[in-house]
Amino acid sequence: MGLYSVAFTGPKITGSNALALCEIQASATDYPRIKEISGAFLNVGAGATVLGVGRSTAPGVIKPTAQYPLVPYYSAQDPACGVIVGVDWSVLPTVPANFFKRMSLNSTTSTLIQFDFVFRSGIVILPSTSLVLWVISSTATGLIPQLYDINVELDS
DSSP states (O other): OOEEEEEEEEOOOOSOSSEEEEEEEEOSSOOOEEEEEEEEEEEOSOEEEEEEEEEOSSOOEEOGGGEEOOEESSOTTSOOOOEEEESOEEEOOOOOSSOSEEEEEEEOTTEEEEEEEEEEEEEEOOTTOEEEEEEEEEOTTOOOEEEEEEEEEEEO
16 A cells, blocks of 8 residues: 655636535545545635535546646655546536535635645545545635645555
8 A cells, every 4th residue: 555645736617606626536446545635725706615525426537638646655666546636527526415524614705715624544435436525515606716726645
């Protein structure tokens, strides 16, 4: 088992009040254990928003240009990580039925919002399934992330 991490800046989001911000997909043979999902975004909307992390009932189809490779912590000779982290889809993942963790945010326009979902024992993603960072709800003028940074740490 190796320890892997990835940090990236996601694209500008427009449109929906309920949407996926990031998806972590396991390959058909891996059982990655997610330790942390954290980040920050600049919100140009105003109002209440709820973020959550949960299992998607059907993984999305992440565009090849929107996939981020995980980097081994200890050595470049560690085996490749069979996990895909992505932020743009040709087919969106489905909304999780339940969420492991949620965070309610109340912000004003042009506020930097930071979040940190830590899973002390780790959450295992079963093969060919995914974990999603999702905007659960937002007021009509709520969350409009213009630029966001995401950090994911896992064992695989």
